[in-house]
Amino acid sequence: MSPLVKTTSRALALGTTGALVAGLIAAAPASAAVNVDVPPTKTVSGELSGPIGIEDDAAGNVYVASQNNNAVVVHRANASGASAPLRRISGAATGLASPRDVALDANGFLYVVNLTGDVRVFAPNASGNVAPTKTFGTGAGNAWGIDIAGGEIYVRKTNAYNVYSPAATGSPAPTERVVTGLGQGRSIVVSGPRVWTANGTQLRAYSRTADGAATPIQSINNALPNTEINGLDADSAGRIHVATFSPATVRVFAPNADGNDTALKILGGPASTLSQSTGLTILGGGSFAVADFGQGRYRVFKSLFVKPATKPGKVRSLKVGGKRTSKVRKVVWKAPSSNGGAKITSYRIVVKKGGKTLLKRNVSGSSRSLKIKRSKLRNGVNTVYVQAKNSKGLGPAAKKSFRVRK
Structure with a gap:
């Protein structure tokens, strides 16, 4: 079995190291008002240190890029509290060094992007101090986020994103396309015909076929409180969920949001216990997980779009x-x-x-x-x-x- 296409779409990131630049937080513009403040259904920790990228597989197991201990930690779908992980990939043979993000392809191969710019691919169910099945480079500069969709690998660089074929190899690997002219950004997610990524405080969507200095098909202005955008994912309805580090929120935009459109929902506040939000992934039933960089854990929330229950119908x-x-x-x-x-x-x-x-x-x-x-x-x-x-x-x-x- 070889690593091929990927069917899900997730992507995440955090600033240049474990700590944010204090001035970036201080200079953040006034944030939109939180309109949802609900507690998580559960919180999961265990061998996580500086978690960033997060992804789930078909069985509901959750994969987390644990930056500060150079590991990918896998927790069971039913994990809760301080749980022992199902598996952990770490050690010298792995080559993991400040892993930023993770993605899974349709065959279960795990793709991990290191901050240094290389992508490491591990066999399904890899565990322990194991070597990757292959490695490829993404060129000069850091790499922040990764997603796989439609047989292509999308990697977010600081001011661009690169698209690779499943056969990518070498350092640097040849690209299929490179979308340039982007401002600072960390995350990338493919949803249907769109590729979503941050452009400073703007959220942009590009055509899947975009190349070069392409014009985005959607640009949500001032959608984000600052340029430190740590997680993006799309739910089954195409709504874009955005995790922000400071203030710690989850903002959800309509699939067709553009211009000065505002978020449909903003989750945050004391009940949510959100703090230093990094990676985000949509789970089964529309629930979602949000990584907490500072506290070394992730929180799971119910979908923000579940209709309120009513009395049942007539028998x-x-x-x-x-x-x-x-x-x-x-x-x-x-x-x-x-x-x-x-x-x-x-x-x-x-x-x-x-x-x-x-x-x-x-x-x-x-x-x-x-x-x-x-x-x-x-x-x-x-x-x-x-x-x-x-x-x-x-x-x-x-x-x-x-x-x-x-």
């Missing part, structure tokens, strides 16, 4: 089995077509004759039937009502009338 296909003289009648139903965005936890069944309640029962959310003895019923027309319940309460009642003969 379907409500029927009452048995004859009017049967000793036991069986009420059956199907789950509502909509659970309201939350798990159905129970069903309420009420039987009435006229205005008098004859029976009231609650059954589990996995149940779809209830047997009722004739002794609990009244002669004549009885009516059964069934409601589904989730965390928001009871949905509308479905009802069915049936006859009883005693």
